[in-house]
Amino acid sequence: MTVMPDGPVGYTLLLPPGWTRIPLRCGTHEALDEKVFRRVERVPRGVAREAGMAYRLYVRRRVEELVGEARKAGGLDLYVPVGARPGGRVLAASFVVAGVEGERGVAAEAVLGQPAGVAGAAAEVRGVAGTVGVRREYVAEAKEGEADVPSRHVDYVVPVPGREGRWLVVSFSTAGDGDPESAFTRAVADLFDAVMTTFSWAPGAGAA
Structure with missing residues (x-):
């Protein structure tokens, strides 16, 4: 359930495999550790160790950036893919x-x-x-x-x-x-x- 400023507003949706929800109002850091950062500790099969380390660092940095941006925009929940694609790349x-x-x-x-600087939206x-x-x-x-x-x-x-x-x-x-x-x-x-x-x-x- 998500919460708006003065009362409960719940919604549900089905996520594709490999996607996860990060709440932005409370429990954000716990959710990041459990649902994102721990999942990328294991290097995907067939991926070199150096590439795996770079992948983990990229995921951590990028997700933390997304959380910050989403909070500034008044976000309630952030959804991100956490599974690596073939070759160790994240979607x-x-x-x-x-x-x-x-x-x-x-x-x-x-x-x-209308987004600034965007035509045809x-x-x-x-x-x-x-x-x-x-x-x-x-x-x-x-x-x-x-x-x-x-x-x-x-x-x-x-x-x-x-x-x-x-x-x-x-x-x-x-x-x-x-x-x-x-x-x-x-x-x-x-x-x-x-x-x-x-x-x-x-x-x-x-x-x-």
């Missing part, structure tokens, strides 16, 4: 679930807003958890000091049942194979869309 992808409070009567598209209506949500997909170019490759992003905004002006925003990003237009990168984004088809509200999510 460059993650998504964050965040609670947003806005003015009554504001459209979902306005909650998403038009929103489309999608059914999510028995209600009407909005989905947006766009490509963010690489920025010096932040990312060395472009990334493909998919965002969903869903109204919290029974709470006008409250939204859940789910934001996904992936560098894929380094090419945001490649079949592989698009397949990773499609995987996130498949995860969102399993999203549902927990009983009592709309309680006052």
